[in-house]
Amino acid sequence: MASVVTFLTRTRGHKQADWTDYVSYAYLLMGIFLMFGPVLWVALSSFKTQAQLQEFPPSFLPYGQVTAEVEGYDAPLLLYRVTLEDGTERVLAQVRRVGIEAQLVDPDDPGELVKVNINDRVPVREFSVAWSNYSELFELFSFGRYLWNSVFITAISTVIMLVINSMAAFALSKYRFRGRMVVFVLIIATLMIPPTIVLVPAFLVVSELSLLNSPWGVILPGAATPTGVFLLRQYMLTIPDELLDAARMDHASEWKIYWRIILPLTAPALAVLAIFAIMWRWNEFLWPLIVLTQNDQFTLQLALNSFQGELNTQWNNLLAMTVLTLLPITLVFAFLQRYITSGIASTGIK
Amino acid sequence: MAPFRGIVHGALNLLELPMRFAQRRLGQQRIAWVFLAPNLLIFGTFTFLPIILNFVYATTGGVNVLPGDRPFVGAENFNVLLECQNYLDPNSCARDTFWRAVFNTVTFVILQVGFMVFFSLVTALILNREIRARGFFRSVFFYPVMLSPVVVALIWKWVLQREGILNAWLISMGGEQTIWLLDPNWAFFWAVFVSVWAHMGFYTLILLAGLQAIPKDVYEAAEMDAATPWRTFRRITMPLLMPNMLVVLVLALIKGVQTFDEIYVLTGGGPGSATKFMVQFIYETGFSVQPQLYGIAAAASILLAIVLFALTLFQLWVNRRNVDG
Numbered sequence: 001m002a003s004v005v006t007f008l009t010r011t012r013g014h015k016q017a018d019w020t021d022y023v024s025y026a027y028l029l030m031g032i033f034l035m036f037g038p039v040l041w042v043a044l045s046s047f048k049t050q051a052q053l054q055e056f057p058p059s060f061l062p063y064g065q066v067t068a069e070v071e072g073y074d075a076p077l078l079l080y081r082v083t084l085e086d087g088t089e090r091v092l093a094q095v096r097r098v099g100i101e102a103q104l105v106d107p108d109d110p111g112e113l114v115k116v117n118i119n120d121r122v123p124v125r126e127f128s129v130a131w132s133n134y135s136e137l138f139e140l141f142s143f144g145r146y147l148w149n150s151v152f153i154t155a156i157s158t159v160i161m162l163v164i165n166s167m168a169a170f171a172l173s174k175y176r177f178r179g180r181m182v183v184f185v186l187i188i189a190t191l192m193i194p195p196t197i198v199l200v201p202a203f204l205v206v207s208e209l210s211l212l213n214s215p216w217g218v219i220l221p222g223a224a225t226p227t228g229v230f231l232l233r234q235y236m237l238t239i240p241d242e243l244l245d246a247a248r249m250d251h252a253s254e255w256k257i258y259w260r261i262i263l264p265l266t267a268p269a270l271a272v273l274a275i276f277a278i279m280w281r282w283n284e285f286l287w288p289l290i291v292l293t294q295n296d297q298f299t300l301q302l303a304l305n306s307f308q309g310e311l312n313t314q315w316n317n318l319l320a321m322t323v324l325t326l327l328p329i330t331l332v333f334a335f336l337q338r339y340i341t342s343g344i345a346s347t348g349i350k
Numbered sequence: 351m352a353p354f355r356g357i358v359h360g361a362l363n364l365l366e367l368p369m370r371f372a373q374r375r376l377g378q379q380r381i382a383w384v385f386l387a388p389n390l391l392i393f394g395t396f397t398f399l400p401i402i403l404n405f406v407y408a409t410t411g412g413v414n415v416l417p418g419d420r421p422f423v424g425a426e427n428f429n430v431l432l433e434c435q436n437y438l439d440p441n442s443c444a445r446d447t448f449w450r451a452v453f454n455t456v457t458f459v460i461l462q463v464g465f466m467v468f469f470s471l472v473t474a475l476i477l478n479r480e481i482r483a484r485g486f487f488r489s490v491f492f493y494p495v496m497l498s499p500v501v502v503a504l505i506w507k508w509v510l511q512r513e514g515i516l517n518a519w520l521i522s523m524g525g526e527q528t529i530w531l532l533d534p535n536w537a538f539f540w541a542v543f544v545s546v547w548a549h550m551g552f553y554t555l556i557l558l559a560g561l562q563a564i565p566k567d568v569y570e571a572a573e574m575d576a577a578t579p580w581r582t583f584r585r586i587t588m589p590l591l592m593p594n595m596l597v598v599l600v601l602a603l604i605k606g607v608q609t610f611d612e613i614y615v616l617t618g619g620g621p622g623s624a625t626k627f628m629v630q631f632i633y634e635t636g637f638s639v640q641p642q643l644y645g646i647a648a649a650a651s652i653l654l655a656i657v658l659f660a661l662t663l664f665q666l667w668v669n670r671r672n673v674d675g
Contacts, residue, residue, distance in 0.1 A: 024476050028487050031473070034547070035490050038505045039497075041515055045508065057518035159358060164388040171385035183386060190397050192662045196608050196629050197655040200636050200648045201403030202396055204415055209395075224392035254381050255369035259362045283498030285611040286629070290637055301500045305615055308504055319508065326501045333496045337489045340496075344555050 039326070046319035049130040053315050064128035068093050068107045080104060080121040082114070091124060133320040141317060143324070145296060146303040149215060150282060153299060157219040158277040161228060162270055168224075169232035169266075170258050174244060184233075191226045195287060203290055217291040218299075222281065228273050235269035236262060272343040275336060282329060300325045404655075407648035413641045420645070427649035448650060450623050451631040454538075458627060459606040461542045466602050467595070470550050474557035488558065492551035499611030502548045507531070507616055510540060531617055534624035541613045541625045548612060549605070553598045560594030561587070593668075600665040607657060628654050 045053060047062040067076035070093050077093035082104060084090065092104035092114060102121055104114045137143035171177075172184050195202065202221060211217035239262065247257045263270070285301050292298060298306065304325060307318050333340065373381050403417065408427055410420035435442040440449035473491055477484055494502065509516050510530040517527045530536045564587065572582045610629035613619070619626035619634075632654070636647030 021479075021481075024479055024481060027472075027476055028481070028490075031487065032490050035493055035551075038509050039493075042505050042508055054513070056513040057522065058513070058515060163358075163362075164392070167385040168389035171382035175379055175382035175385075177379045177382045180382075183390070187389070187393065190393055192659060193397060193401060193655070194604075194608060194658065196610070196632070197651040197658065198397065198400035198404055199632060199651060200407050200644045201400035203637070204403060204417075205395060205400060207415065220392060221396035224389045224396075229389065248378075253366065253370045254373050254378065255366055258385070279496060283500075285499055285615075286633065290633075301498055304500045304504060308507070308615065309618075315508070318504065322501055322504045326497055329496050329498070330493075333489070333493060337492070338485065341485075341488055341492055341555055344552065 042319055043323050046133055046316070046323045047129045047131075048316065049133075050314065050316045052130075053319075061127060062129055063125045064130070065123045066126050070105060070107050070110050072110050077105075077107070079107070079124040081124055082116055082121045084114075084116070084120075092121075094121075130316065133316045134324070136317055137321055137324070141303075141307075141321070142296070143303075143321065146298050146300045147324075149297060150300040153215050153218050153288075154278055154281040156215075157222055157281050158274055160219065160223045161225060161277050162274060164223060165225060165228035165273070166232050166263060166266060166270065167258065168229045169236055170262055172229070173233045173236040173239075174241065174262070187226050187229050189226075191230075195221075199286075199290065206291055211291070213292055213294045213297050215292075215297070218281075218284070218288050221287070222284070225277075228277070231273055232266060232269055235266055239265050272339065275332065275340055275343070278332065279329065404648050404652060407644050408652050409645075411645050413643070415644065423645070427645045428653075430646065431649055431653065445646075447623060447626070448631055451626050451628050454623070454625065455607060455609075455627045458538070458542060458609065458625075459603060462545055462606050462609070463599065463602045465542065465546045466550055466553055466606075467598060469546060470553035470557050470598060471595070473550065473554045474561055477554070477558050478561040488555070491554050494548045495551040497548065499548070500615050502544060503612045503615035506540065506544045506547075532621050534621055537617050537621060537625050541617060544616060545606075545609060545612055549602075553602060556598055556601075557591065557594055560591050564590045593671075596668045597665075600661060600668060604658060604661050604665070607654070607661070 044061065045058075049062075049064060052059070052062060052064055066079045068079050070077050073095070077095065079091055079093055080102070082090055082092050090106070093107045093110075095103045095105055095113065097103070097118065100118050101115055102118045104116065104121070105112065106114075168187070172180060172187075206212060206217045206221065209217075211220065243261055243265075244257055247261055252260070283301065284299075285305070288299050288302055289305070292302060295306075300321070304318070304321055307313065307321065369381075369384065372384050376384070406417045407420070409422060409424060410417065411423040411426060412420045414420050431445050431448050433444040434449065437443075437449075440446045440453055443449040477488055477491075481487070497505075508514060511517075512527070512529050516530070521527060528536065530540055568586055568590075569582065572586055577585070608629055609627050610633065613625050613627065614630055614633075617625045619630050628650070632647045632650050635643050635650065
């Protein structure tokens with residue numbers, strides 16, 4: 001026990017690498033494997049055809065069996081490397097399989113039928129990428145529709161959230177009006193009421209407002225967030241009030257002060273909130289699941305969920321769709337990870 | 351991006367006139383209410399009104415959505431949920447699915463939070479050491495936090511499937527093929543595993559921030575006194591990290607009790623009801639299973655709210671203590 005702790009707690013200032021460093025790096029490398037491995041595996045699998053996906057054990061990279069167009073046969077035939085009785089090896093195209101016997105022909109000379117035991121033939125394989133998994137999403141699964149729904153909801157609700165939350169934060173940080181504390185406490189109190197516990201009545205409200213099966217039924221309820229108001233208010237408190245007084249001297253209206261002076265100065269906090277808002281909306285699941293029940297209104301998350309629930313899951317398309325859904329968030333993360341991780345460490349929101 | 355910016359700018363500019371008018375009518379301080387209005391309207395409609403309505407639903411029965419059409423039943427819904435001959439045996443309860451969900455949630459939360467805190471702490475301690483590429487490794491552990499619950503569930507479903515890579519690896523090591531998600535115990539294990547996998551990066555960050563805030567000279571002083579690493583950890587690191595540990599613990603509890611998305615997509619609550627938790631019970635009772643028993647669902651969500659409320663009060667108390675101390 002003590003040695004484990006020795007290893008975990010030794011910090012800084014060690015010039016020489018000792019065994020604790022090796023264990024640390026081993027742990028971190030295992031972390032890379034465990035955190036990225038499954039995602040990478042899904043990404044690799046998404047380039048395989050349905051037939052390749054059913055192979056067991058699976059191959060690491062998308063290798064497909066080579067086919068050949070043979071004169072006299074409509075469909076392309078699968079190629080096999082066959083060991084004949086005299087010991088020679090030839091590449092032949094399989095016409096059909098009867099029990100344990102395979103009937104093959106020479107692709108260049110399809111006249112003569114060769115019959116061999118199925119154990120004497122090995123598939124000819126080559127690296128091939130099944131782009132059709134992706135193109136089919138647009139042709140057969142109205143992926144474009146789901147993508148548009150997700151993008152629309154994410155973009156609009158992020159903008160609305162930034163505007164109205166910063167307005168509320170502005171009011172709460174720069175004005176002394178009666179009832180200010182009451183409003184602030186009320187907003188903070190909603191932090192305690194996660195959406196999961198008002199599902200039933202919130203559903204009624206949304207349906208009474210005829211917002212069921214409308215993107216606005218997802219956008220509006222999520223537009224006001226206590227976290228956002230709180231984060232922005234704390235930031236605006238650091239902006240000196242003298243700036244406002246100076247602007248009022250110049251006869252700027254309060255609205256102009258808000259969006260010409262305060263908003264630009266709040267940009268760093270707005271950026272952090274924007275990243276979170278995009279992440280929240282893009283990934284949201286339970287509330288859209290309740291509000292959006294018609295297929296053509298589905299977001300990507302709902303579409304993924306409904307496809308995986310089908311009896312015959314078409315994993316090749318489902319995996320491609322999973323990759324396309326995680327791609328935008330992965331890109332956002334890759335470029336902004338420094339801001340995201342420091343934003344979370346300083347605010348503690350998720 | 352530019353046209354988008356233009357639209358937002360234009361819209362904000364258009365509001366100048368009505369806002370000037372409002373300012374003339376209300377004066378310079380009361381205009382604050384206009385700034386607050388959109389937020390308060392949305393909070394009122396989608397949060398405060400539902401809180402009140404939740405009590406209406408919880409005390410009325412029937413299958414109608416409109417509160418006016420629902421007969422008053424008093425505490426009947428709560429009685430149905432809480433009626434048990436033996437509280438330790440879900441089968442003896444009137445709503446055995448509810449109690450099974452309660453038991454599952456409690457077990458899940460204890461295991462999940464335990465593993466979460468443990469692995470976050472170990473990872474944060476390692477990331478706090480003098481290592482190369484700390485920023486990169488920090489991101490590695492954080493990456494799954496960004497992924498959507500549905501994507502997380504599908505990734506693991508693909509890894510765990512009968513002819514998936516995990517089984518292939520096990521067989522190549524001489525192990526046995528297991529249908530992970532159809533065995534109740536394994537399904538529960540993977541529910542805990544996947545949810546720790548998906549969220550531990552977040553808690554690691556909070557703990558790492560706490561570790562980096564500990565002043566270096568405290569450790570230097572300890573080294574001067576020739577304190578053993580174990581003693582340094584017990585007497586310096588742990589006490590100074592305690593505030594962050596408590597925050598992590600409470601946040602993980604609050605989130606853990608509300609677990610739904612990942613597990614719902616991963617296992618569907620199954621096999622049987624082995625991985626069915628509270629929120630899934632509420633969702634199914636109120637929305638996906640016919641007849642839709644809104645009253646029962648609302649009553650269950652009020653019970654859940656009480657638990658969350660207690661946890662949040664605990665969190666506030668913890669925060670206050672940290673600020674004071």
